[in-house]
Amino acid sequence: MGLRLDQRLFSKVTVVFAALVLSLFNRVLVSTTGSTFNDAVHITAIVGESVVFNCQVEFPAEHPVPYVLQWEKKGLDIPIFIWYDNYPTHSGSGYEGRVARVSQDSPYGLASLNLTNIQESDQGWYACKVVFLNRSPTNKNGTWFHLDVHAPPKFVTIPGEVQYINVGDSIILNCQAVGTPTPEIVWFKDATDVQPTTTVGIFNDGTELRISNIRTEDIGDYTCIARNGEGQISHTARVLIAGGAVIMSPPTNQTKLEGEKVEFTCGAKAMPGNVTVRWSRDGAFVKSISSLETRVTIKKDGSMVINPVSADDSGQYLCEVSNGIGDPQSASAYLNVEYPAKVTFTPTIQYLPFRLAGVVQCYIKANPPLQYVTWTKDKRLLEPYQQKDIVIMNNGSLLFTRVNQNHQGRYTCTPYNAQGTQGSSGQMEVLVRKPPTFTVEPENMYQRKISESVEMHCDAQEAEGTQKPKIQWQRRDGAPLPKGRHSIHGGNITIENLRKTDFGYYHCVASNEVATIVTTTHLVVEGTQPHAPYNVSANASETTVTLQWLPGYSGGPDYKQDYTIWYKEPGMADWSTIPVTPSGSTQVTINRLTPDTTYEFQVVGKNALGDGMLSKVISIKTLAVPLTVAKKTSPAPPVTELPPPPSDDVVDYSDLILPTESSGATLYPPVFRPKGPKPGPPRNVSIAEVKNGFVISWQAPLERAHLVRYYVINYKTDGIWRTLNKAQIRAEDTRYLVKSLVGGRTYYFRVVAYSLKSFENSEEIKFPVPARVKHKAITAGVVGGLLFFIVAIILSVCAVKICNKRKRRKHEKAYNMVACRITDARNGGQIPGTSQVPLKKITGEELASC
Secondary structure: OHHHHHHHHHHHHHHHHHHHHHHHHHHOOOOOOOOOOOOOEEEEEEOOOOEEEOOOOOOHHHOOOOEEEEEEEOOOOOOOEEEEOOOOOEEOOOOOOOEEEOOOOOOOOOOOEEEOOOOHHHOEEEEEEEEEOOOOOOOOOEEEEEEEEEEEEEEEEOOOOEEEEOOOOOEEEEOEEEEEOOOEEEEEEOOEEOOOOOOEEEEOOOOEEEEOOOOHHHOEEEEEEEEEOOEEEEEEEEEEEOEEEEEEEOOOOEEEEOOOOEEEOOEEEEEOOOOEEEEEEOOEEHHHOOOOOOOEEEOOOOOEEEOOOOHHHOEEEEEEEEOOOOOOEEEEEEEEEEEEEEEEEOOOEEEEEOOOOEEEOOEEEEEOOOOEEEEEEOOEEEOHHHOOOEEEOOOOOEEEOOOOHHHOEEEEEEEEEOOEEOOOOOOEEEEEEOOOEEEEOOOOEEEEEOOOOEEEOOEEEOOOOOOOOEEEEEEOOOOOOOOOOEEEEOOEEEEOOOOHHHOEEEEEEEEOOOOEEEEEEEEEEEOOOOOOOEEEEEEEOOOOEEEEEEOOOOOOOOOOOEEEEEEEOOOOOOOEEEEOOOOOOOEEEEOOOOOOOEEEEEEEEEEOOEEEEEOOOEEEEOOOOOOEEOOOOOOOOOOEEOOOOOOOOOOOHHHEOOOEOOOOOEOOOOOOOOOOOOOOOOEEEEEEEEOOEEEEEEEOOOOOHHHOOEEEEEEEOOOOOEEOOOOOEEOOOOEEEEOOOOOOOEEEEEEEEEOOOOEEEOOOEEEEOOOHHHHHHHHHHHHHHHHHHHHHHHHHHHHHHHHHHHHHHHHHHHHHHHHHHHHHHHOOOOOOOOOOOOOOOOOHHHHHHO
């Protein structure tokens, strides 16, 4: 209670004291004569430092008397500091804890003020005022001070550390700073000061750097520097070309046993690096597949883990990565889950049709594939290979070629593969029953005119003790029955308003639990355009193609059809046509074609009602014009095939062996120069050594890349250009693996982009193959030679053993014959060599008895 009274008293005293001082100053005029603004003391300080305003106290007659000290700041109504001996000091708002009177033993005047932790807001005019109580003021009892506060630069706005942009876009980098004096902003790019150009400018007192229509050379590090007399600070923003996510470690195919754990990698990089990874199987997100949901995990690095794997997890898994820029990239891998062969379903009853072929199914699932199946009948092992009317099919089921009553019984099957078996099936009761039979069959052929109707009849009857068969109608080609124009009543089918498409073969199918039986009829619709020709074949030479085909249905016996050939080069929009002569011929030769060119052909028939349906497209390539080269210095020059010239190389006919005409004159073959729009040249060709060879890489042309149909790689060492790849490289492929190059030799490469009728070369690149590649080849050759030598020794030893064995058998046979003849002589016959009587021929039976 006493403490609370002291606190209240202290607060009241402070308020009373401040009121007393203020009233005193209102009543007593305290001038600062002799200390004006012109005579003020100027002090400079840095933010965070401390200063002392030195103010002297001059007592009247130099005798100390009580006084009140007050410090004011211009612009503030209330003093920032008031002091009177034995009374609590007063600190103004914002100055609490930062202002204090200096100690009496300091070298400064008694009225001096210590201001600490200086802030930028402290800058301004300060006045020191001293009031002597009950005394007249002196001529000099106060001083004016001006405080200048300096602050080093400090950023208030900066651009992000990384800026992702696309070529051609614009960007503004904003960099603002405060400080005293006001800081200057300057810009640098990669340690070089930025110079304004038509696309680069500095605005708003240097705070904004604007770049429009960004080019590749604008990419780099941009640094803004804020500086004044108190220091400088800097900030760097890196401007990068934005790029989509790229898969760096794609998943690879894996084989696992059921119950094991599998992990597929899918590491990706991107700018920016906010990569999202999505795993799917058969187009469905793996987390949404109920059978996988509880067993699949996608890790932070993009990998997918399935633990444990089950038999149904086999399939293709797709990893798709994206960072929101460009199209997502994807890579896939196949998971092969192996498990012992197992029976998936055991029917309690199966039926076999009496006197027909029938099958007893063993429903099996196996990975690796099924190797064999064992069967039991009536709990005894069944040996199908010992019975001529039972065969085990590839899927393990039993095929009975002609069923009889002895085949009835209780069967079980047990499947096996490389992983073993998961057990046998349950017992299956196999019953032999008579199959259904047709009581009404359709006619062999129904002929109707277009727009008419047709009714085809069919019915079947079940055997005793079996279910009534179900009758269905199907087209043999698998096409659906005409929707809305057919109806089935009992076993009969009616098709109304016949059309050309109704032409064809129809099956009447009768089935019950014992068997399915089928009978077929042919529906011919007359009065239509011809059907499509079929079995189209072709033979080609350098400039001709000969086509042959079988005619489709002509539309009826009253119609004769002629044919027209449609042909074009692949990729061309328009087809050319040639009528076939003589009329009705099913063979034609097309002339004046370009050598070494692929053409597409179709055949269409036509009758009096109009054009029919086109045949399937057939593609064939004309032969290339053969060219051979001979060396002049050799009397019997070896002939080698020239690669087709990929550029406008001049053909020197003096080095060619050319055919002659009947008159003996040299026949010069035509040189076909490509014509048509050219694609752009392939770019950035490079070659790099990898584990199993060398990879040649390039980029698609910048111009007219859509014209590229395929690529060809040319190479040379010190001779002519030759073709490296055996087959055409697809337009979407830009990498090619070369498995062997000669070490220590320098190669030159170029990539040729081909359109339909023209081409364009890339720049040549030079690649010296390291000498160590040759050493690898030599080592491989030595190892191969040693292996060949070892195999030769083994084969020689085997050959010697075989020859010795044959000689031994020959000697034994001769010995048996001689022994047998000696026995003959002992029984009264002649000994060989003792008489001119010829030896008796020994039969096989006699030799055996001997």
